Amino acid sequence: MLSKKTQYAFRALAHLALNYGKDPVRISSIALQEKIPLKFLENILVELKNADLLESKKGKGGGYSLKISPKKINLATVIRVINGPIALLPCVSLNFYEKCIDCDEKTCGLRKMMIIARDSTLKVLEKKTLNDIISAQG
Amino acid sequence: MLSKKTQYAFRALAHLALNYGKDPVRISSIALQEKIPLKFLENILVELKNADLLESKKGKGGGYSLKISPKKINLATVIRVINGPIALLPCVSLNFYEKCIDCDEKTCGLRKMMIIARDSTLKVLEKKTLNDIISAQG
């Protein structure tokens, strides 16, 4: 399951996607409208910024905005930045690979199944974008 | 990601699948060969038994065995018993449904994407079985 933090991230991103191309949006404004704890949201938005998904402007008239088009930000990317690996086993993760303890990858049958599962999940998460989220709501 | 507990469960089940139709296997024997902490494995096997995947026999000559064919135990079932929900959001889980906070399910775009992702994952996890695991290794 995704953490609440990740759900908050998606909500904030969807909010910003609706404002893509317009003036930056203040954290406090997102927090209020999306009902996300302000200080927690600050942390989240900084992480998304460090991942180059957002850009920010300080001072009066400042705030956050999407750095690239909502059509170019897919769900897998967001999950990886905030939540971590998508695969069900560390030894099967493309972006967060770790060796499983006491398991020979060449012969591990479970691993082979989990690769298939991972690919099936990724096929969706890498295709769907923030734009799909905001298009689907409404 | 699946918990280590779930990985242990899969290893133990694969072990028992290889012994399907034969005499019951002692916990200590599985623990030793699969390198799983004994007492932890006890807990896991009881849970799998309570979920009707295993049956046990006490006393001398006792141990655990699969209650049904390895071909009939799919990966989604095992994950749900030991790890919990497979879906990425509680509001999208088929077996562990919970309402998301501050989210209208009718209009939530994220939810719609997560349903698609869930179905894609489940298609694999419900089709693949213990038998596929042991067939793939070797």
Next chain:
DNA sequence: TCATTGTCCTACTAAAATAGTAGGAATTAA
């Protein structure tokens, strides 16, 4: 230049989940 508006940074905390351990009770077979 200086006050105001906003993001950014470091650090702390409470609660929950994970990954076990400990000790013995209950049951069965020989």
Next chain:
DNA sequence: TTAATTCCTACTATTTTAGTAGGACAATGA
């Protein structure tokens, strides 16, 4: 009736999650 084995209850340490607190830093506008 003893030895083997599962089963049950409870405890513990570590890690992760979900925040909070307080102020530093930067940009703007007057």
